[in-house]
Amino acid sequence: MDFNMKKLASDAGIFFTRAVQFTEEKFGQAEKTELDAHFESLLARADSTKNWTEKILRQTEVLLQPNPSARVEEFLYEKLDRKVPSRVTNGELLAQYMAEAASELGPTTPYGKTLIKVAEAEKHLGAAERDFIHTASINFLTPLRNFLEGDWKTISKERRLLQNRRLDLDASKARLKKAKAAEAKATCEGDLWNDEVDKAEQELRVAQTEFDRQAEVTRLLLEGISSTHVNHLRCLHEFIESQTTYYAQCYRHMLDLQKQLGSSQGAIFPGTFVGTAEPASPPLSSTSPTTTAATMPMGPSVADLASPGEAALRLEEVAPPASGTRKARVLYDYEAADSSELALLADELITVYSLPGMDPDWLIGERGNKKGKVPVTYLELLS
Numbered sequence: 001m002d003f004n005m006k007k008l009a010s011d012a013g014i015f016f017t018r019a020v021q022f023t024e025e026k027f028g029q030a031e032k033t034e035l036d037a038h039f040e041s042l043l044a045r046a047d048s049t050k051n052w053t054e055k056i057l058r059q060t061e062v063l064l065q066p067n068p069s070a071r072v073e074e075f076l077y078e079k080l081d082r083k084v085p086s087r088v089t090n091g092e093l094l095a096q097y098m099a100e101a102a103s104e105l106g107p108t109t110p111y112g113k114t115l116i117k118v119a120e121a122e123k124h125l126g127a128a129e130r131d132f133i134h135t136a137s138i139n140f141l142t143p144l145r146n147f148l149e150g151d152w153k154t155i156s157k158e159r160r161l162l163q164n165r166r167l168d169l170d171a172s173k174a175r176l177k178k179a180k181a182a183e184a185k186a187t188c189e190g191d192l193w194n195d196e197v198d199k200a201e202q203e204l205r206v207a208q209t210e211f212d213r214q215a216e217v218t219r220l221l222l223e224g225i226s227s228t229h230v231n232h233l234r235c236l237h238e239f240i241e242s243q244t245t246y247y248a249q250c251y252r253h254m255l256d257l258q259k260q261l262g263s264s265q266g267a268i269f270p271g272t273f274v275g276t277a278e279p280a281s282p283p284l285s286s287t288s289p290t291t292t293a294a295t296m297p298m299g300p301s302v303a304d305l306a307s308p309g310e311a312a313l314r315l316e317e318v319a320p321p322a323s324g325t326r327k328a329r330v331l332y333d334y335e336a337a338d339s340s341e342l343a344l345l346a347d348e349l350i351t352v353y354s355l356p357g358m359d360p361d362w363l364i365g366e367r368g369n370k371k372g373k374v375p376v377t378y379l380e381l382l383s
Contacts, residue, residue, distance in 0.1 A: 017171050033170050039215070042222035043159075049225055050152050053232070057144045060239075064133045064141075091126030095119040114261065121257040125250055132246035140239035147228055151221075158218045165211040172207040176200035262361045262377060325353040328365070328379040342372030352379065 035043075065071050070087065088096075098119035102112040179196045327349055334344035342365045344350070352363040352374065365374035 089126040091122045095122035124253045128249040135242040143235045162214045162218045165214045169207040169211045172204040327382040328352045
């Protein structure tokens with residue numbers, strides 16, 4: 001107990017000395033040991049890295065989980081070292097509602113059939129979102145969080161220790177300065193003040209050694225921020241890769257859905273074709289509210305051709321109607337599936353027209369001496 005009391009008293013004395021030194025520095029009454037410019041730049045870079053890592057981490061969490069209540073719940077589970085319960089994504093929940101609606105409203109009706117198709121697509125979108133969130137959390141959020149909760153805490157601890165060593169060093173300098181000033185004024189007690197000066201010089205040497213050692217430890221940790229940047233750069237590339245995969249999957253699912261809805265639209269609304277007016281992105285369905293309809297004549301079909309080669313031959317032999325041709329601007333690139341179709345490039349202008357009995361989702365397109373079928377949803381009719 002006696003030893004503990006002595007240690008407690010010693011610690012209290014050190015704390016008081018540091019507090020006095022810190023206060024006097026703030027009021028400009030004591031000198032302060034300044035760190036070199038390189039060390040200061042390392043400190044500034046470390047602080048900036050920490051601050052921006054926190055902001056990027058928090059905003060990425062918002063991106064992956066917009067619901068703040070769900071984020072708080074996940075945070076509590078993580079702190080309690082418990083597994084986060086599986087949560088249905090918004091897309092999967094929408095798919096569930098659509099499927100239930102189709103079952104109740106009639107799965108054989110046109111509306112019910114469409115609801116089932118859209119529900120399946122939304123289910124795939126929800127599953128893709130779940131995979132993206134899981135991958136991004138492991139490859140991106142976890143390394144950022146590990147830095148803040150691991151490396152940065154170590155750096156902060158050593159910086160606080162360095163601050164204490166600096167205060168001890170400056171306090172020792174102040175004591176030595178006072179002892180030398182008193183020695184210069186003393187006349188008859190020279191030996192006493194000589195001892196005080198020697199003691200102060202010894203304390204200063206010890207404080208300087210501890211400060212230099214702690215400064216080196218802290219400097220090495222701060223220089224390690226460069227490795228942190230390299231690691232975060234790799235994680236950022238992985239995040240972008242997973243995001244690219246996610247959006248590519250979403251695009252494929254929606255493109256498949258668009259084709260399914262386009263093929264069923266002709267049966268529901270025969271004799272119409274749809275052209276999108278100035279969309280900002282690829283159409284999600286051929287029944288977009290921004291579309292316009294134009295009635296085409298019906299008659300014997302030329303779509304039931306024997307083969308792609310024969311179809312291409314017969315299309316070339318077909319002359320455009322005397323009236324009814326229109327100019328169209330291509331909205332998106334389109335790669336021809338076979339020789340009966342015409343490949344398209346975004347923003348090019350082509351001439352289009354319909355033949356009797358054609359599928360309303362397709363037109364005949366001409367560009368120079370090339371001719372072939374083109375999908376209506378990729379066009380904006382101009383005249």
